[in-house]
Amino acid sequence: MTEDEQAIRQVVATWMEASQSGDTATVLSLMTEDVIFMVPGQVPFGREAFEATAGESDGARPQIDGTNDIVEMQVLGTWAFTRNRIDLTITSPTGETVQRAGYTLTLFRKEADGSWRLARDANLLMPKS
Template sequence: MTEDERAIRQVVATWMQASQSGDTATVLSLMTEDVVFMVPGQEPFGREGFEAAASQPSAARPQIDGTNDIVEIQILGSWAFTRNRIDLNITPPTGEPVRRTGCTLTLFRREADGRWKLARDANLLMEKS
């Protein structure tokens, strides 16, 4: 495993840990300024949209638990992509847990400081019963 692959795997692991603990600041530090997220049923959105959704008071945020398994990593210069299989249980503050599972295709970019950050994400998670 190369140093770049280890660094990208660490970004994915840190993202999951921070998401599960509600650490929005850490999640934001792992994405580029021009990040784009694509999810089913919505227009693509960027960092501001992500931050707005994540800035709810902690009592209003859903609890997230699950796994993010990297199926493939390809590194192409200062860009890389991963294909991931994600399985999440999302429990809203009021309501029943929802299970979402599926795949993502994520592009990472090595920034000027050498750190890999999430730049584009196509999330194909679907609700499962």
């Protein structure tokens, strides 16, 4: 495994850990300024919208638990992509639990400081029955 592949795997692992602990600041540090997210049924959105919906100002955030497994990775210069299989359980502050599973296709960009950051994400998670 190359150094770039290891770095990208670390970004994915850190993203998951920070999401599970509610550490929005760390998640934001892992994305580019011009990041774009695509999810079913919504218009693509960027960093500002992600941050606005990451949690309520009173600290009431959903609890996230699950796995994020990289099933494919390609590094092409300063760009890379991963195809991941994600399986999540999300519990709202009110106690309602939703399970989602599926795949994502994520583009990473190596920034001027040498860090890999998430630049584009197509999230195809669906409710799990």
